[in-house]
Amino acid sequence: MKDGSDKVDKEIQELLIKHAKEAYGEAVFERMTNPRYMGIIMDADAFGQVKGACGDTVIVYLKFDDGRVKNSAFQTNGCGATIACGSYAAELVRGKAPEDILDITGDSILDYCGGLPEENEHCATLAANALHEAVNRYMSKQASIAADDS
Ligand code: FES
Numbered sequence: 001m002k003d004g005s006d007k008v009d010k011e012i013q014e015l016l017i018k019h020a021k022e023a024y025g026e027a028v029f030e031r032m033t034n035p036r037y038m039g040i041i042m043d044a045d046a047f048g049q050v051k052g053a054c055g056d057t058v059i060v061y062l063k064f065d066d067g068r069v070k071n072s073a074f075q076t077n078g079c080g081a082t083i084a085c086g087s088y089a090a091e092l093v094r095g096k097a098p099e100d101i102l103d104i105t106g107d108s109i110l111d112y113c114g115g116l117p118e119e120n121e122h123c124a125t126l127a128a129n130a131l132h133e134a135v136n137r138y139m140s141k142q143a144s145i146a147a148d149d150s
Helices: 005-024 026-033 080-092 106-113 118-149
Strands: 046-051 057-065 068-076
Touching (some): 005 026, 026 106, 080 106
Antiparallel strands (some): 057 068
16 A cells, blocks of 8 residues: 555655764765675685674685785674674775784774774774684684694
């Protein structure tokens, strides 16, 4: 039955989008709704999976070539801000050496994306922690391969 509820739904949706853009900014809103690098890398060299105090999980996958990140991806069951942070983290890491990835912090991600509302800043830390977990795994794997070869 068409009783105008479609029009009301559309108006509510437009209002929600307007408020989200005001709260997060156009660029972050675009990342939330159209996240780049979301998915799985089946032949990843390492992955990092971290669960935050809020209960959300971020997984980051890294594929290296010649000591630098050639491909990266993320998954999350978290909020829109976490989706955006996972996407920015996967972007920031590309072309980087493992040691440089350890320098990426939640603040780096916040700087990169232009900031988030205070209540979402921990989402950036969660994404950075997942990156660190992945790199630490990769470095341990490389160290054990080197030890086996010696
Ligand atoms: Fe949990 Fe965003 S609210 S990571």
